[in-house]
Amino acid sequence: MKNIIVAGGVPQFFPNLPTRLLNDNIRLDGEHFLKLNTDKIREADDRLRALSSDKGVEFISILDELCDGDECKLESPHRVVLVKC
Numbered sequence: 509m510k511n512i513i514v515a516g517g518v519p520q521f522f523p524n525l526p527t528r529l530l531n532d533n534i535r536l537d538g539e540h541f542l543k544l545n546t547d548k549i550r551e552a553d554d555r556l557r558a559l560s561s562d563k564g565v566e567f568i569s570i571l572d573e574l575c576d577g578d579e580c581k582l583e584s585p586h587r588v589v590l591v592k593c
Contacts, residue, residue: 512565514556517549519571519580534582541579546571 521528521542534540553569560567574581 514560514565514567516553516556516567516569516571519544519546519574520549525582529582536582540582541576542582543578544575544580546575546578546580 519542521544528534528542529536532542534542549571553567553571557567557569571580
C-alpha cells in the first residue's frame, strides 16, 4: 500500500499577495509576517484532519507550519520563499 498524505489549506491573501506586499510596504529582505483571517481554512483543516485520521492517512497542516495564530510567514521553515516580486 502506498503512503497517502493529505495537505491542508494554505494562507489566502486578499485581494492578492503582491498587492498586500505593496500596500503594507513589505520587502522580501528578511522574515516577514502578515496578519490573516485563517478561521475558515482552519475549520476545513479540522474536518480534513478528522477524515484523514478515520481513514488512517497522514494529515499535514500547512497553516501550522507557516502561521502562528493569525500571523503567517511569507517564507517557509524550509527557506522556500512563497512569493517573489
